[in-house]
Structures are given as structure tokens and as C-alpha cells.
Amino acid sequence: MATYLLRRILLMIPTLFGILLLNFVIVQAAPGGPVDQIIFRLNNPGLTGGAVGRFSGAGANESSAASASLQASLQTQTNRSTRGLDEEFIKSLKKFYGFDKPAPERFWIMIKSYLRFDFGESFFRSEPVWKLIVEKLPISISLGLWSTLLAYLISIPLGIRKAVKDGSNFDSWTSWAIIIGYAIPSFLFAILLIILFAGGSYFQWFPLRGLVSDNWDSLSTMGKIKDYLWHIALPSFALIISGFASLTMLTKNSFLDEIRKAYTLTARAKGLSENRILYGHIFRNAMLIVISGFPSALIKILFTSSLLIEVIFSLNGLGMLGFEAAINRDYPVMFGTLYIFTLIGLFTSLLGDVLYVLIDPRIDFSRREI
Numbered sequence: 001m002a003t004y005l006l007r008r009i010l011l012m013i014p015t016l017f018g019i020l021l022l023n024f025v026i027v028q029a030a031p032g033g034p035v036d037q038i039i040f041r042l043n044n045p046g047l048t049g050g051a052v053g054r055f056s057g058a059g060a061n062e063s064s065a066a067s068a069s070l071q072a073s074l075q076t077q078t079n080r081s082t083r084g085l086d087e088e089f090i091k092s093l094k095k096f097y098g099f100d101k102p103a104p105e106r107f108w109i110m111i112k113s114y115l116r117f118d119f120g121e122s123f124f125r126s127e128p129v130w131k132l133i134v135e136k137l138p139i140s141i142s143l144g145l146w147s148t149l150l151a152y153l154i155s156i157p158l159g160i161r162k163a164v165k166d167g168s169n170f171d172s173w174t175s176w177a178i179i180i181g182y183a184i185p186s187f188l189f190a191i192l193l194i195i196l197f198a199g200g201s202y203f204q205w206f207p208l209r210g211l212v213s214d215n216w217d218s219l220s221t222m223g224k225i226k227d228y229l230w231h232i233a234l235p236s237f238a239l240i241i242s243g244f245a246s247l248t249m250l251t252k253n254s255f256l257d258e259i260r261k262a263y264t265l266t267a268r269a270k271g272l273s274e275n276r277i278l279y280g281h282i283f284r285n286a287m288l289i290v291i292s293g294f295p296s297a298l299i300k301i302l303f304t305s306s307l308l309i310e311v312i313f314s315l316n317g318l319g320m321l322g323f324e325a326a327i328n329r330d331y332p333v334m335f336g337t338l339y340i341f342t343l344i345g346l347f348t349s350l351l352g353d354v355l356y357v358l359i360d361p362r363i364d365f366s367r368r369e370i
Helices: 002-029 032-041 063-077 087-097 104-116 128-166 169-183 186-197 221-259 262-269 274-292 293-311 318-328 331-359
Strands: none
Touching: 002 104, 002 331, 032 063, 032 087, 087 293, 104 331, 128 169, 128 221, 128 274, 128 293, 128 318, 128 331, 169 221, 186 293, 221 274, 262 274, 262 293, 274 331, 293 318, 318 331
């Protein structure tokens, strides 16, 4: 097992490199980079409200003196934007952002920096990317973990019960509830929860915005825990609606397959109790396919589902940060969040293999070819 884990960790290096390279090529081919956006704003000050204030601290490739020089140039170009931009100014702007170098050299510089977890500075926020990620990451991770854990805690017992009661009235009406849950998008369910429980039209049992209250620092330890759970409840339940439905059916079908196998009939013939058969023999085999979906469920929530939930509940996490960076072509933030998300995905997939072994020690990954 240790040898297999070592090989998997070593395989992460080319995988991570390939993902970064592919996205770097796509981004380079996409129009409207940061330089183009500043030029557009300088040429259209009436539409954008001016570019100087927003971009005065952008970039981390030059010294503070260069930044001050660029700031002065930005002010000059803003004043004369209606008469066109100087070629020298555009060249200095490209140099300031590092676009005076060829793409392969810029990619190599980025890779060397990322190996040290040095993501540079945000182009448009005047802050180190690492600081931004550290601020936003706990929000996204906590939201993803709580949502995934809740989905599993609800779906596994329900799926087992449906498998045992297959064809009964309980199985029928819960199947209808699951179908309805699967058909409801997370963001619509989030709006419904707000209307019902966050002061929308009925009850005001839960807060509408943020991850903690304004008086968080003044609360006791137990008070902070209660306040955090109070705020995370609605976003977490909003995220699990579709994942809970598919995971419940996966659990049911997995257990049904095992219940119908010959070893289950043999165990019954030997006089073993139903609970002993279910949890002593069937559970370990049936749970393998369910556990294998844990990494993908967590990554799905982190990558695809959390953005709209963060917007609706005003949770300023990595999803929102990455979205804003993509809109503004803030390349350091874009690739920094991609790097962190990819690492999380790779290590979570590795965690799935470890869980395989914990549930069924018969599995031997050391003999498996990667």
C-alpha cells in the first residue's frame, strides 16, 4: 500500500503540470487579457468610470517605483484617452504585467514559482494571491465538507432502508421524493430555503448572509461553534439536494445487487440473522462503490455547485474569487485557484483509495499497475 501511495503521489506531478499547461494554452488563446481590458477602459472612460483607481496597484512583476511610474502614465493616458494611446505606454504596460516575454518563458516562470507556492500578486486587487486564497479557502472547504458529509449521512441509511424494503410503500414514496429532489437545482432550493426559513416570507430562523455573525469575536468558544453551524446550515442543505438523490439511489442499487448474490442466500441458509447478514457481510461489499464516489462528490460541490450558493448566501469563498478572476482576466488568481483546486482534487482521489482499504482490507493496491 505504501508503495502504491508513493507512486500515486509521484503521478500527481505530471498530472498537475498537464492541467496547468492545458489551461495556460487556452487562456493565452482567449481574447481580452488584462492589458486589453485596461486599454478598453482608458479608451472608454465614460463606460467604466475610469481605469486608474481600479488598476493603480495591479501587478507584481515590477518594483514599487515602476508601479508609481505606471500609475502616473495611467493618469496621463486617462486624460488623453480620447486622442489615442502611446505605443510606448502600451509596451510599458505589457512589461509591467510580464507580457513582454514569450508564452513558454512565462509558463516556465509560473511553474517555478508555483513549486514554491508563490502565486504572485493579483493584477487588480493589489494583494498577494496566496493571501486571497488563504482567506477564501476555509469558506469553500467547510461548505464542501459539510455538504458532502450531510449527503452521505442522509443517503446511506436511507438507501440501505430502501434496499431492505424494496417494493414497499416506503420505497415508493421515498423514490418520488428523491426524483423531485434530483429535479430541483441547488440554487432554486437555496432560494426556497431563504423564503421559508431566512426571513423571506415565513420564518426567520437562520441568517441570510455570511458565514459568521458580526459579533463573532466577542462570542465564547461554544457560542462561536453554534454561530458557525447556524450560518452554514442553509447553504449546506441547499448544496446536498441533487447529490443526496443520486447517492441514495446508488446506495440502494449497490445493496440490492449484493442482497441477491449467492453468498447472501448461503448466509440465510446457515441461520444468520438479517442484521448480521446486512452489516456483517453485505455492507462491506456494497459500500465500496459508494465510498468510491466520495472524492467526486466533494469535487463536484467545490467546482460546480458552490459558486451560485456563495452568491446567494453572500459567502465570499474560492468559487466567487475564481469567477471574478475569470471575468477580470486576473491570471495570477485564476491559475492560483486552479492550482489549489487541482491539488485538492488529486489528494481527495487518493483519499478515496485509502478509504477502500479501510473498508475492505482484502484490496491490495500494491499489486495494482497505475
